[in-house]
Amino acid sequence: MSLRQPPLAAVHEAAGADATEFGGWEMPVEFDSIKDEHRAVREAAGIFDVSHMSEVEVGGPDAEALMQRLTSNDVAALSPGDAQYSMITDDEGIILDDTVVYRLPSETPEYLFVPNAGHDEQMLDRWTRHRDERGLDATVENRTEAYAMFAVQGPDAPDLVADAADEAVDDLSRFTAEYRPIAGVECLLSNTGYTGEAGFEVLAPWDEAETVWDAFDCQPCGLGARDTLRIEAGFLLAGQDFDPEENPRNPYETGVGFAVDLDTEFVGRDALASAKEAGPAQRFVGIRLLDRGVPRHGYPVTTADGDRIGEVTSGTMSPTLSEPIGLGYVDAGYTDAGTDVRVEVRGQAKKARVESPKFLDR
């Protein structure tokens, strides 16, 4: 199967970026060096091409009912231009995907949500099937290849975006979005991100992607830095920190119960009400390695006596802290910050400490 390409694939290649496969897409993983790109975002600003992210638009008279049914958060609470983090769960409350739902800046309720890379067809099917089963009057469209998506992130990002938009953006608060021209191109500009820094995400028309990309004069960054930045910020990565087949998790285990509103009727709601009542058997935590080594996906977490209590799901050498950090799950009872644990690295037990998944003090 050939890989899908973002509209600027040739532009990135000409810039010297290395590409990698991710979610069925061929995306830039590294432009210069992951460390340099990471530092630029923490200290100034960087721009990421995240056009591999999916976009699905939902409209029509029953759009709100359909979104409410298939996402865990309360879409009725959204005013035009509001965005919210939400879970897409199955009947058992297992997370199929995490997503940001936008109520588009229009009078009638219309929505756009952003499933993870390569999940667009699956979500389109899910939405269409539930619409038809319930006889709802709603349109569901896969717009993944209608939009390029860029993320401009870092302490200098608000100024860069204001320059590119040719008007102030400080009226756009966190988790809100508006249509704004960027270098003359109408885009959906959203105060959101995946780095733990200030910043914006931009949905630009596919055919005008290059004009919009060129409007931001900052460090181009690949998926490598996107991963190290989100690990430091404690953000989940679908397919790695949870996966419906290989690592099924509910939102309470993954620490995103804030994105679940049990007062709404959604697929998985009853199972999650019970799960919340019972309390999670494991919880998502940060793990800092105190010995030399790097925690990686799949490494076991044990007690000092060698009893297995969990596993690492993401890890790296933190470029900001210059220390090895990971994210993963440990049994209830070992989740307090400061708990002494071990991470098995190639058969060797390395000393480690449980922490908040938010490694940075910001």
Place this chain on the structure above:
Amino acid sequence: MSFETPDDRRYLESHEWAHRDGDTVRVGISDFAQDELGDVVFVELPDAGDEVTAGEEFGVVESIKAVSDLYAPVGGEVAAINEALFDAPELVNDDPYGEGWMLEIELDDESDLDDLLSAEEYEDQVA
């Protein structure tokens, strides 16, 4: 992209180099390999005095994005390791044929060197 491949040493297909100096052979990874890995953040090496076997794993090099096994170009006792890499693994990126060396091995069997690639042969492989 072009990479340095000095012809004063020999290479393994798995991208390690071996440079003989008297009875010892110094070992590291090639310029091509360090570029492929990206920012090196961790190196795991045997202890001095351990035995390594030609063609078998002797350690691990990790970059931010990848974990890669290291293979011994020649067999023998480890005479020295580059401890500077524990605090400054980026030396592997900055100077792969110099300050970024990894091991010195007491050469047991000179014929191990004959099985390695010349600089030219290695270049052809990575070209």
